Every structure is written in structure tokens, then in C-alpha cells.
Amino acid sequence: MSYIQRIATLSDTREIASLWKAFVEARSQADPSIRLKAEFDYERYVTYQLKKPLSFGFLLEYAEEIVGFLFIYIYDEAPPPQVSALEMVENPFVPRRVGAVLGMYVQEAHRKPSTINLLIEAAITKAEELKVTDIDLLISIEQTGLHALLERFGFTKAAIQYTKHYNITGNNLPNLRPSYEDLEIAILNPGRIPLKDPQTQKVVQNLKGETVYLQPLTDELGKWLKSSRGLPIYPIPVRDPQTQQWIFDESGELVVCPVTRDDKGEIQELDGIPQFSLPVYDYQEGKLALKRDSEGKYIFAA
Numbered sequence: 001m002s003y004i005q006r007i008a009t010l011s012d013t014r015e016i017a018s019l020w021k022a023f024v025e026a027r028s029q030a031d032p033s034i035r036l037k038a039e040f041d042y043e044r045y046v047t048y049q050l051k052k053p054l055s056f057g058f059l060l061e062y063a064e065e066i067v068g069f070l071f072i073y074i075y076d077e078a079p080p081p082q083v084s085a086l087e088m089v090e091n092p093f094v095p096r097r098v099g100a101v102l103g104m105y106v107q108e109a110h111r112k113p114s115t116i117n118l119l120i121e122a123a124i125t126k127a128e129e130l131k132v133t134d135i136d137l138l139i140s141i142e143q144t145g146l147h148a149l150l151e152r153f154g155f156t157k158a159a160i161q162y163t164k165h166y167n168i169t170g171n172n173l174p175n176l177r178p179s180y181e182d183l184e185i186a187i188l189n190p191g192r193i194p195l196k197d198p199q200t201q202k203v204v205q206n207l208k209g210e211t212v213y214l215q216p217l218t219d220e221l222g223k224w225l226k227s228s229r230g231l232p233i234y235p236i237p238v239r240d241p242q243t244q245q246w247i248f249d250e251s252g253e254l255v256v257c258p259v260t261r262d263d264k265g266e267i268q269e270l271d272g273i274p275q276f277s278l279p280v281y282d283y284q285e286g287k288l289a290l291k292r293d294s295e296g297k298y299i300f301a302a
Contacts, residue, residue: 001063003110005118008057008069010050015066016057017042023105030140033165049102053230054130058122060106060115068106070119074099074130099127101137113149120153191216191224191232195254198244206252217259225259229272233259236276238298241288247298255298277301 008016021042028034049055049071060068078095101123106116127135138161139146147157192213195204204212216232217225225233235256238247247255257276260268268275277300282291291299 003067003115003118004061005122006059006061007122008050008059008071010047012057012059012066013043013046013050016046016059016069019066019069019105019107020046020103022107023103026105027140030142031163033163055102056123056126058119058126060110060119062110067110068104068115068119070104070123071102072099072123072127073102074127074132096134097130097132099123099130099132099135101135104137116146116149120149124153193234195237195246198239198246204246206248208252212246212254214254225267227267227272227274228269233267233274235259238279238290241281241290247290249298250296258300 024034024036028036046057050057052073054074056072056074058070058072059066074097076095076097104116104119106119124135135155137150137155139150141160151157192215195212195214196202197204206212214234214237216234219225227233235258238255238257239245240247249255257278260275260277262268280291280299280301281288283289293299
């Protein structure tokens with residue numbers, strides 16, 4: 001009887017959950033720094049991974065039984081083009097398009113190079129289909145057989161990870177969480193990006209002392225507008241041509257460029273990037289300035 005490789009579906013959740021539990025238990029035994037949560041809901045976790053965009057599960061079947069899996073997640077380290085100036089952390093490295101391996105496990109009786117190949121080949125094919133630049137995965141140091149197998153696929157050893165575990169007791173611990181004053185609000189509103197001063201990179205606040213956010217554009221039902229690439233579309237804030245500071249109108253609202261639409265009302269794109277109407281400039285007292293109409297509203301190119 002031969003092995004079959006196929007893509008995972010929600011109907012496979014319970015079987016995958018059992019294998020994932022075995023996977024993390026094996027990881028925790030090999031690495032003392034890994035501690036498992038008691039009563040963790042593996043079925044809920046697998047469901048979340050299967051529903052998450054750009055997350056893919058590849059299964060290994062034998063005699064109609066799932067005996068192994070490989071899960072990957074594809075992501076772009078660069079932010080959407082229209083908000084590239086708002087990266088939360090300065091980074092000297094060129095952003096990559098990454099295929100990250102979340103986990104791979106095959107039952108011991110079925111661990112053969114040929115069966116593992118089926119999973120690895122399927123994951124590599126999907127990564128290449130989505131034009132990734134790099135595939136990242138973490139392998140335990142004792143898995144020498146898997147090291148050799150990956151090297152035959154063209155992977156190279158990029159780093160060695162050392163760990164040192166500390167047993168911490170007590171509850172009076174230093175706070176290691178980000179100090180965003182409205183972190184709870186940000187969690188309830190995923191997709192919001194704090195606006196930062198283009199010169200100091202500090203988070204911008206309005207006249208009321210509130211953090212200013214960029215949020216994805218939405219339709220009349222409140223759903224995010226997305227590009228043909230499936231990315232949320234963020235508005236482009238307007239800067240003063242002299243100071244390079246963000247512009248706010250008389251009511252204290254951030255001034256943003258409107259998205260351009262065609263005759264059918266569809267958002268116009270160029271190479272998959274949504275297009276926006278840019279502000280119109282004028283010379284005032286010999287200096288370049290943003291042009292306004294008779295009502296004081298900023299004018300944008302048609």
C-alpha cells in the first residue's frame with residue numbers, strides 16, 4: 001500500500017490535533033526551554049491554523065489514516081507599499097518573502113526518507129508558487145538524518161541556536177510588554193497602525209493627546225477593502241512640503257489621499273498596488289504649499 005500526500009481541510013482537524021500534540025510533546029522532551037500549557041485545546045489551534053490566510057497544511061496518509069503533517073505559513077516581512085514609512089521598527093535588512101515551517105511530524109513507524117520527501121516537496125512547491133525568497137525552519141540538533149535530507153533539497157545550515165533555561169518563581173516580575181497606552185484597544189482593532197513622526201519616529205498624538213492611527217479602508221458594510229493581492233488597503237497620509245509633518249484639518253482629522261477608482265467604481269491598481277490621488281501643490285510667497293479650495297479643503301489631482 002502506498003503513501004498519499006494531500007492538502008489538509010477542516011474535516012481533518014481532530015486527527016491533526018492528535019498528531020500535533022505528539023509533535024509538541026516530542027519537542028518539549030528534546031528542548032528543556034519549552035514548557036507546554038496544561039489542557040491546551042489542540043483542535044482549536046489546528047482550526048485556527050487551517051483558517052488563517054496564507055497558512056497551509058500538508059498531510060501524509062497511509063491506509064486512509066493521517067500519519068504525518070507539515071504546516072507552513074507564508075508572509076512578507078515588508079509592510080504594504082502604501083505604509084512602508086510607518087514600520088514599527090527600523091530594520092537594516094532587506095525585507096524577505098518568507099515561507100516559515102510551523103511544524104512537521106511523522107509517526108515513528110512511517111519515518112522514511114521517501115515519506116518525508118512527499119511533505120517537503122509539497123511545501124516547497126507551494127512556497128515557490130507564491131514566489132518566496134527564503135524558507136525558514138528550525139531543526140533540533142540531534143535530528144541529523146533530517147539535516148542530511150534537507151541538505152539534499154538544497155537547504156544550508158544558517159545558524160546554531162543555543163538555549164539556557166531559567167526556572168523563575170514568584171509573580172513580582174519586571175514588565176516585558178510593549179508600553180502602548182492603548183494596547184487593549186489595538187488588539188480589539190487589528191490592522192490599526194500607529195502614525196509616527198517622519199523625523200523623530202515617535203508615535204503621533206492629536207490635540208487631545210490621543211494616538212493617531214492609520215486604519216484599513218472599509219466598504220459600506222465596514223469590511224476591509226483589499227487589493228488584488230489580498231492585502232488590506234491603507235490610506236496615504238499627506239505631508240507638509242516644507243516641514244514634512246503630517247497634515248491635520250481644522251477638525252483635527254488626519255488628511256489622507258483618496259483612493260482612485262475607475263468608471264465602474266473599482267479601485268485602480270498598478271502592478272497590484274492600489275493607486276491614490278495625490279495632493280495638488282501651489283507656490284505661496286515663493287514656497288511650495290498644499291493647494292486648497294475656497295472652503296479651505298485640500299485639493300487632490302483628478
